[in-house]
Amino acid sequence: MxxxxxxxxxxxxxxxxxxxxxxxxxxxxxxxxxxxxxxxxxxxxxxxxxxxxxxxxxxxxxxxxxxxxxxxxxxxxxxxxxxxxxxxxxxxxxxxxxxxxxxxxxxxxxxxxxxxxxxxxxxxxxxxxxxxxxxxxxxxxxxxMGSLARHTAYERVAAFLLRLYERLEKGAPTGRGVFACPVSQQVMGDLLGLSVVHVNRSLRRLAEDGILHKRASDVEILDARALRRLAVG
Amino acid sequence: MxxxxxxxxxxxxxxxxxxxxxxxxxxxxxxxxxxxxxxxxxxxxxxxxxxxxxxxxxxxxxxxxxxxxxxxxxxxxxxxxxxxxxxxxxxxxxxxxxxxxxxxxxxxxxxxxxxxxxxxxxxxxxxxxxxxxxxxxxxxxxxxMGSLARHTAYERVAAFLLRLYERLEKGAPTGRGVFACPVSQQVMGDLLGLSVVHVNRSLRRLAEDGILHKRASDVEILDARALRRLAVG
DNA sequence: CGTGGCTTTGAGGTAGCTCAAAACTCGTGG
DNA sequence: CCACGAGTTTTGAGCTACCTCAAAGCCACG
Structure with missing residues (x-):
């Protein structure tokens, strides 16, 4: 080890x-x-x-x-x-x-x-x-904290993934709108104050709405503008 | 001015x-x-x-x-x-x-x-x-943040007031279990991610349960042990 | 003594929860 | 190479904590 x-x-x-x-x-x-x-x-x-x-x-x-x-x-x-x-x-x-x-x-x-x-x-x-x-x-x-205090579940998930994207881009810009995210829905729930089930449903809705798509270990941003609008509140 | x-x-x-x-x-x-x-x-x-x-x-x-x-x-x-x-x-x-x-x-x-x-x-x-x-x-x-993410409303209110108490005691210890708190329920709500109405009901329940009593501009702790138990989760 | 902010209470709605189970993924050992 | 098991994702169904709307009472201050 x-x-x-x-x-x-x-x-x-x-x-x-x-x-x-x-x-x-x-x-x-x-x-x-x-x-x-x-x-x-x-x-x-x-x-x-x-x-x-x-x-x-x-x-x-x-x-x-x-x-x-x-x-x-x-x-x-x-x-x-x-x-x-x-x-x-x-x-x-x-x-x-x-x-x-x-x-x-x-x-x-x-x-x-x-x-x-x-x-x-x-x-x-x-x-x-x-x-x-x-x-x-x-x-x-x-x-x-602001996200936890005042966002809905849908917004929290969106805001979290956007923050993560921007953090990763700061280190190594790709401009591609796809980024690594090997974060399980359980962990996202415990981070965002949500149940796994509801994280799952929020992600589903974000995909259906054409905003972003989370796969097993990465995320594809489909509509950056809409995502940003969601995350700001 | x-x-x-x-x-x-x-x-x-x-x-x-x-x-x-x-x-x-x-x-x-x-x-x-x-x-x-x-x-x-x-x-x-x-x-x-x-x-x-x-x-x-x-x-x-x-x-x-x-x-x-x-x-x-x-x-x-x-x-x-x-x-x-x-x-x-x-x-x-x-x-x-x-x-x-x-x-x-x-x-x-x-x-x-x-x-x-x-x-x-x-x-x-x-x-x-x-x-x-x-x-x-x-x-x-x-x-x-932990309180926001994982506590119920009741616990959040309790934990907030306990934190405040401990902060004030650190500066000027009184040991009396009564402390200044001119914080409106609206502000507490915006701090704890709750509606005013629900802050009000949580405070009421804390008083009914004999844990603490918030008045206009101060708080009296009635059962420090129970309060601490609540706040820790 | 009126006006604005705060608190309190009631009633009804909903976002997000719990419980439960099925489908999927993936690493491990046979 | 397959079977197994643990963790994860997904979906359904029903429940509740917390929300919104509304209105009344209260208090402080001008």
Whole structure:
């Protein structure tokens, strides 16, 4: 399960668009702190390696982060395309870290959140990078919250897929209106506060209405204009 | 409407618990950047003073921040007790700033988010403080999202009031189980993704069940244990 | 003492839920 | 190469939590 390699600076810098928030110096530090790459198969939890606040870098594959409620309900905070960094805010604030599970086979690396938090105090470059990353993440979260609070199921599904599309396009623009999305309807439900059944029906309706078509692991946008109109509310 | 005074460093340091995230040096900078105190009456929007991304300090009174949807729906992001700082993430990420409106008469001060963002780049102390503040805020937001996604109306109302209580206690512990809450049911609805009518019925039921009692501008907790059980899910 | 916002209550509608079961997909082992 | 099993998607049927509309009472403030 463990691969021998440790990710290099160059590798890290080439990851998701989050790296743009950090200076080279800060990325070098992250490269130093991060552990070896390891593989996790589909539908498995990323191991925390004993850290209170693990931070994960996803090199390949898709994951999602979530919290379990004591009674079995589950809140999926976000899905994570390849290249993302996960758990930074929890690490820096000493809050409960979310669990991270996989949607596909994943190759990831881990670093200890406690160490990252220490760097936040000791390295100016790190502090600056973190503040930029966290500010950007917060803005996205608030978008998502607005969708949860005020959108219908149909709109939530549309808005989620549009946000995902735009996130992926930011990293690697294709302009093609088709994007990877190996996200099960169960996970979408737990992210959007809906039952699986209703996610299914909403997707069906989006397809019938000629707005988008979700297949097993990708999505085709059929009418970008209408989609955008839906997602804005 | 404008009072002449400019808030002093001492004043700022005595504000909400957010100041704990910042060093004295950073607080001094904030003190320098912040404009004069001004008053806004109940049910009014805080003026942005022409800034793209205004950041507000609330000295006295309560406010709430929100986004309007084009069709009239409204998403209230959070309510703000006296002493809070509002709009930091939007300023640092150049995203759309929320509007801020008042629940009571408010005395506030404003600073230009663009200037704050510049300081984030030029001052190490500021960057560090911001990264800590933003990390803590993000953790709270994720809690709130979980409530939106997975709680019933009854639980959402309970969880919101409990969170508010704990926030207020953190700043000024009383241990009394009674706390200020001049939040209208309309605003609670727009925060929790519920209709006013249903907020009203949920509050009624919480009172009937002997859990808590909301009055015009405060809340009395009747059964803290039961409340906590409800809020956790 | 009238007016606007807030709260409260009733009545009826509907979006989204639960339960249940069938069809499909895909990785695994024989 | 097939059969099996676990997870996922899809569909149907019935239920309920929450919504909308409407109206009345209440309170604060000018």
């Amino acid at each position: 463990y691969t021998a390699d440790r990710p290099s600076l160059g590798w890290i810098a080439g990851q998701g668009s989050w790296t743009a928030h950090f200076s080279d110096t800060a990325l070098e530090q992250i490269a130093e702190l991060v552990g070896p790459l390891f593989d996790v198969s589909t539908r498995n939890i990323l191991p925390d390696g004993g850290a209170q606040n693990p931070v994960f870098l996803i090199a390949e594959g898709w994951g999602y982060s979530y919290y379990d409620f004591p009674d079995g309900r589950r809140h999926v905070v976000d899905v994570h395309p390849p290249g993302e960094i996960i758990g930074v805010a929890a690490a820096c604030s000493r809050h409960n870290a979310p669990r991270v599970s996989t949607l596909t086979q994943v190759t990831a690396a881990r670093l200890d959140g406690a160490v990252l938090r220490k760097r936040q105090d000791t390295s100016d470059d790190m502090a600056r990078g973190l503040s930029r990353l966290l500010a950007a993440q917060q803005a996205d979260l608030i978008d998502q | 404008y009072t002449a005074d400019r808030p002093s460093l001492g004043w700022i340091a005595g504000q909400g618990s957010w100041t704990a995230h910042f060093s004295d040096t950073a607080l001094e900078q904030i003190a320098e950047l912040v404009g004069p105190l001004f008053d806004v009456s109940t049910r009014n929007i805080l003026p942005d003073g022409g800034a793209q991304n205004p950041v507000f300090l609330i000295a006295e009174g309560w406010g709430y921040s929100y986004y309007d949807f084009p069709d009239g729906r409204r998403h209230v992001v959070d309510v703000h007790p006296p002493g809070e700082i509002i709009g930091v993430a939007a300023a640092c990420s150049r995203h759309n700033a929320p509007r801020v409106s008042t629940l009571t008469q408010v005395t506030a001060a404003r600073l230009d988010g663009a200037v704050l963002r510049k300081r984030q780049d030029t001052s190490d102390d500021m960057a560090r403080g911001l990264s800590r503040l933003l990390a803590a805020q993000q953790a709270d937001l994720i809690d709130q």
